[in-house]
Amino acid sequence: MSDTAVPRTPSKPVTGRPADREGGAGRHGNASRRIADGLRAAILSGELPPGSRIRQEEVAAQYGASRIPVRGALNILQSDGLVTLIANAGAWVAQLNLAECEEAYQLREQIEPLLISASLPGLTAEKLDRMDDLAARMERAATPEDFLHLDREFHDLSYSGAETVVLADFVCRLWNMTQQYRLAFYRLFEEQGSEIVHDEHRMLVRALREGDADQAGLVMRGHIRRTRQALAQHPELFDGARPGAS
Amino acid sequence: MSDTAVPRTPSKPVTGRPADREGGAGRHGNASRRIADGLRAAILSGELPPGSRIRQEEVAAQYGASRIPVRGALNILQSDGLVTLIANAGAWVAQLNLAECEEAYQLREQIEPLLISASLPGLTAEKLDRMDDLAARMERAATPEDFLHLDREFHDLSYSGAETVVLADFVCRLWNMTQQYRLAFYRLFEEQGSEIVHDEHRMLVRALREGDADQAGLVMRGHIRRTRQALAQHPELFDGARPGAS
DNA sequence: TCCCATGGAATTGGATACAATAGACCCACC
């Protein structure tokens, strides 16, 4: 009797870090989720660079659990596209080559304008103010890590007005897949700090304040497209054995 | 030493049924994958309708395995968007409401034209002939199940020329997520058999033969858009407790 | 000197057994 019509929504990450729900506790319930969150954070922060191997036993010891929940966590991360599992061989942090990364950016180009349009009606003035604040803090960011963190917060906020599920999940997945390469990319420009990005962010907030969804979509599309083309000019970020990857 | 640069490609499903690689054996290696494939087939065929509960023990007994690989399979399917897992509660076949299904179709509208463009250069004359054959057989399909199966084969083939990874994976995911609702949809029109679909398929093959990627993309976009709008006129396919869902 | 086969070790995959949580049912109480 209780088998029908139980969970309506797929309970997906939405936009921000996944699995922030559960009331924040999660102390006992599922170690898999907790480990997955920890590993995800490590991967997204660059602590675990692409291509690095993940050994079940190490992770289990690190989190004070057995290998079973670690395997669950790895499965979850594989579904997020952050980890590559090969049967009877092991797990590695997912690695994209230039072509795959460009695919991800082409996808973002196509679907993020949709998401910003869906989000616009739900963006309150308070949220837009916070976006302005984040954009300003981004201009003063000291390190690429800080910059990227603020950048993600900014865009997450810009999408927070959307009540979509599938769309937001896909966008989140694409952001996660490419996060490490954005980090490597911005490390190249640590000193100069591209001014264009800040202009684009201001343009985005302006368009959102004016309620112009089409304009906001165009800004986003240009923003992503420009980044994609800039990335394509630095193939050394891919394939090449990363310095501290061992 | 062996930790760097091992698996380049994320080893994703590509377009067709996932995990058809592995040399076809897979007898012993990973039961998780085998169970996931079985469950996926059951879900996509409609045998397990949306909202139905999946009990680990039942599946384990059915496949002659323990619950551990079943858990792995459920994680995989969750990542595919086919299953909803709730900690300490259980697993259910993922269920979309009308809004979420429309999101999926909006996404398809945006990204499948990209995929057909990427696929066009790799489409041989032989493949195009097979597409013609499939389109013809679709016109004579007896049941919605047959029709849908042929339809998927047709479109999979149309995308088989693409060497993309991320793009094809996303499209495959969207097809899987919405497959059950397409089935329900076509069951409504079992008798009349929409003629438009066949026209669109012929138009697609024609555009592909002429090497007109833009035209092919437009056909696909229209094809998907029309289906989305038709679906929106049948909200009874969603939410409502399905007949044999118990 | 290079290549291939064979051994061992490390790592992953799976089965069984145990603990903990969530839901359901029943009963007492208001």
Added chain:
DNA sequence: GGTGGGTCTATTGTATCCAATTCCATGGGA
């Protein structure tokens, strides 16, 4: 008669142990 609490069962999550596979190194041969 309705509601709250309590217990009980079914199901899921985790730990420990064992088997299978893969990778690496070493040794023999061409």
